[in-house]
Amino acid sequence: MSMDDVFKALADESRRTLLDRLHARNGQTLGDLCEGLAMSRQAVTKHLAILEAANLVATRRQGREKLHFLNPVPINDIAERWIGKFERDRLAALSDLKRQLESDDHE
Amino acid sequence: MSMDDVFKALADESRRTLLDRLHARNGQTLGDLCEGLAMSRQAVTKHLAILEAANLVATRRQGREKLHFLNPVPINDIAERWIGKFERDRLAALSDLKRQLESDDHE
DNA sequence: CCAATATGCAACTATATGGTTGCCTGTCAA
DNA sequence: TTGACAGGCAACCATATAGTTGCATATTGG
Structure with missing residues (x-):
């Protein structure tokens, strides 16, 4: 969650798109966030992990689903x-x- | 000067340090900005070019010197x-x- | 239970990127 | 004019990173 992680996380267009989606509707699952994107689910998983490590996204498990929330701080x-x-x-x-x-x- | 250029420019620690220096004192030359940094002048030149392309830094020539200014927009x-x-x-x-x-x- | 759903992990590949060295150009002052 | 100073350009190398495929784990509903 260092400063460098934040900038590295924001450096990728796909990750910025994910933040845009969460800004539009907060609390989406991985499946939700994959919809309509031109890349594999595993790619999205990796991007979300990077955003989470940078503290730009917070998560909450709910059964077999994982909800994602944008952190603007x-x-x-x-x-x-x-x-x-x-x-x-x-x-x-x-x-x-x-x-x-x-x-x-x-x- | 696209949005992507800005994020890519900010993704590097060395470039962020250069912005910090300009934030502390605006209008420095290439030589000024090199001082005390653990990399070659050519490396700094490349970083400044990237910052300028991203519109994060504006420049003005003055004789054989080139002055650099931070643009916060x-x-x-x-x-x-x-x-x-x-x-x-x-x-x-x-x-x-x-x-x-x-x-x-x-x- | 068990099949479908939702997510996690690991190895591999191609490309992007930061840094280097070597040389060239332009400007100032004695 | 000429040497020194300020900066510019290009080729090269090592590593980081975005994306892929393939397989594994965990939860839910019938």
Whole structure:
């Protein structure tokens, strides 16, 4: 669960997709997370193990199923490392504004 | 400057150290950034090129020197991807509190 | 019990990546 | 001009890593 594990875990597109899926719906099983992906179940298992070791994903066993949950804390730590407190607020405001403008475009 | 480039760039400890150095003092030259590091100048050059391609570092030529500047925007985008607006505020508050407690410890 | 379901483990392969060495180019100052 | 300084480019090597296949284990429902 070192910092290096977090960055290595995030370096792969497949793993980021898995985090996206958990962000959209938390608490999915391995089978759920495999659905529609162009790789074997074993590949997904390995990716989830890496995400879990990095503390980006927490798990809970329920019978023969294993539920997966996204943990946003290490992600926040990344931002804290290189973005100062005030700069953070400024960038957050900019992001909000950008989202606002984009959603207006689509109306 | 795709999202993948950013994560790949951050996946290496040496590159994160370079970002730390720029965060501590912005606008350093290649020579500055090499100092005290246990690798060749050419290795640092390659790392900086990767950081620049990922838009994490911006550069400006000045005579025979090249100055390097940290760009925090892609870092912020990472946090935005998996942390909701309200969750972001909550995590930021927690981080501030944690920092506060830690600084108290050291007094 | 037993077959189907859900997940775990291990060996193997191809490619990506970090680091090196050697040499080239450009800029400054005496 | 010319030597020294700052940086750039290319080929090469060792290791890390994403993906695969094949087999094993564990839980549930009939």
